[in-house]
Structure formats: C-alpha cells, structure tokens
Amino acid sequence: MAGPIDHIVFDIGKVLIHYDPNLPYRRLIPDDAERAWFFENVCTHDWNLEQDRGRSWEDAEALLVEQFPEKEEQIRNFRRYWHEMVPYAYEDSVSIMEGLIDAGRDVTMLTNFAADTFRHAREMYPFLNKPRGVTVSGEIKLIKPDVAIYQKHARDFGLAPEATLFIDDSLANVEGARAAGWQAVHFTGAEKLRRDLSSFGIDA
Structure with a gap:
C-alpha cells in the first residue's frame, strides 16, 4: 500500500466538466x-x-x-x-473536489487546455477557482502525458510526488503521472472515484 497522500491533483475535462466537440x-x-x-x-x-x-x-x-x-x-x-x-459540470465530481477542499485537503489542478479557452472556462465555472492553483498546458507549452508537465506542476506547487494522487479520465495521462513518481487513478465516474480515494484513506 502506498504511503499517505498529502496532495490531490484533478484533471478538468471529462472529470469536472463535460467536453464534446x-x-x-x-x-x-x-x-x-x-x-x-x-x-x-x-x-x-x-x-x-x-x-x-x-x-x-x-x-x-x-x-x-x-x-x-x-x-x-x-x-x-x-x-x-x-x-x-463544455455545456455542464459533473456536479458529483465537483462536489467531491469541493468537499476535499473544505476538509482542508491540498487540491490543485493539472489540465491540457488552451490558455484562452481556459480563461473562458473559469468564467463559466467559478468552482475552477477554488483549488490552490492550476497548471494549464497552453500557458506553459507542455502537455500530458509528457513527464515534464507533472514534474513542473510538482515543483511549482511544492508537491512531494510519492504523496501526490492524480485523477484523470485518460489512461495515458494516468500512466504519465505514475512515470513521474505520482500515485494516480483512472476516472470513470464519481462513485469509482470515491472508492479510489477511500483506498488511499481519503474520505470523500
């Protein structure tokens, strides 16, 4: 079993908000x-x-x-x-994230997103401003699953990789996080996420 988790990092598209071109x-x-x-x-x-x-x-x-x-x-x-x-948020996932923040957990976000559309998304969905911070690929010109983006996020936010849990709907991005030394879970829905968090000793 992995050690304790001190940092939780959320992907955004298809985890917190719906996306379908x-x-x-x-x-x-x-x-x-x-x-x-x-x-x-x-x-x-x-x-x-x-x-x-x-x-x-x-x-x-x-x-x-x-x-x-x-x-x-x-x-x-x-x-x-x-x-x-991006017509709606996944309210059950957002509720989990907000609950973790309210419980005093350190929550950040790491997303593949164009810089200008992310600014627009923050206006549409104010809960995106609640975590401690975010790394936006379009702003730093690195994208998941490149290990370098996880390493930069960890440096910028002072995360210990082995004590960091990443949540993403893309298996490739989950594997990228693991390659960077993070813990990671594949998001397929809020109920599975609750079970995954529980397996790390995190109530959600």
Missing part, C-alpha cells in the same frame, strides 16, 4: 458522415491538441484555412462555438 457541430454539420469526415480530416484531435500545447487559435485556423479554404467557416466555428462544447 460534436455538440455544436451536430447543428453546424447535420450530416453524420460529413461531420465525421470533418473531425477526422480537418479539425482533428491532433490539431486541437496543439492549441493545448500553446499554439494560438489564429495560427491554428490559418493553417487549416490554407489547406481547406472551402471549409473556412466551419474551421472558425470550432473556436467560435467552443463554449457549447
């Missing part, structure tokens, strides 16, 4: 096959990840508009309607 595009590109092609070939996951790594939306859009000039409007709609991609 299909949501606005079901309206913008109603045809299922056309929409699937668009996400597989134009506004791809890898393209969006570069904004999480710090690329500006202006540069990101320019790159795709040059390649797909006929899709310019739909490309620009990704950022324009981003707020519709």
Whole structure:
C-alpha cells in the first residue's frame, strides 16, 4: 500500500466538466458522415491538441484555412462555438473536489487546455477557482502525458510526488503521472472515484 497522500491533483475535462466537440457541430454539420469526415480530416484531435500545447487559435485556423479554404467557416466555428462544447459540470465530481477542499485537503489542478479557452472556462465555472492553483498546458507549452508537465506542476506547487494522487479520465495521462513518481487513478465516474480515494484513506 502506498504511503499517505498529502496532495490531490484533478484533471478538468471529462472529470469536472463535460467536453464534446460534436455538440455544436451536430447543428453546424447535420450530416453524420460529413461531420465525421470533418473531425477526422480537418479539425482533428491532433490539431486541437496543439492549441493545448500553446499554439494560438489564429495560427491554428490559418493553417487549416490554407489547406481547406472551402471549409473556412466551419474551421472558425470550432473556436467560435467552443463554449457549447463544455455545456455542464459533473456536479458529483465537483462536489467531491469541493468537499476535499473544505476538509482542508491540498487540491490543485493539472489540465491540457488552451490558455484562452481556459480563461473562458473559469468564467463559466467559478468552482475552477477554488483549488490552490492550476497548471494549464497552453500557458506553459507542455502537455500530458509528457513527464515534464507533472514534474513542473510538482515543483511549482511544492508537491512531494510519492504523496501526490492524480485523477484523470485518460489512461495515458494516468500512466504519465505514475512515470513521474505520482500515485494516480483512472476516472470513470464519481462513485469509482470515491472508492479510489477511500483506498488511499481519503474520505470523500
């Protein structure tokens, strides 16, 4: 059994707030096959990840508009309607996080997020301001699961890696945290998270 946990670090997307780029595009590109092609070939996951790594939306859009000039409007709609991609919080997970903070636990956040959309998310979801702090990939130009981002977060917030528990919906990111010497659990829902926390002696 691992030693005591002094620090708890939350991922944000799909742990505290819902994220699905299909949501606005079901309206913008109603045809299922056309929409699937668009996400597989134009506004791809890898393209969006570069904004999480710090690329500006202006540069990101320019790159795709040059390649797909006929899709310019739909490309620009990704950022324009981003707020519709994060339509609600997972209240049960947020309640767990807030309960840990209220109980005096040291809670921070580590997220792959573009810098400007994260500022927007904080306005939409004020609970994102409650933890002690956050590392945003787009602000530091490192992304999970690169071990360097976990190491930087630990340095910046004074975390002892072996006493740190990380919570993320991505198994790759969980493994990245473990490679950095952290404890980590794979998030699939609030009830499992409560059980996982309990296994580390943490009431939630």
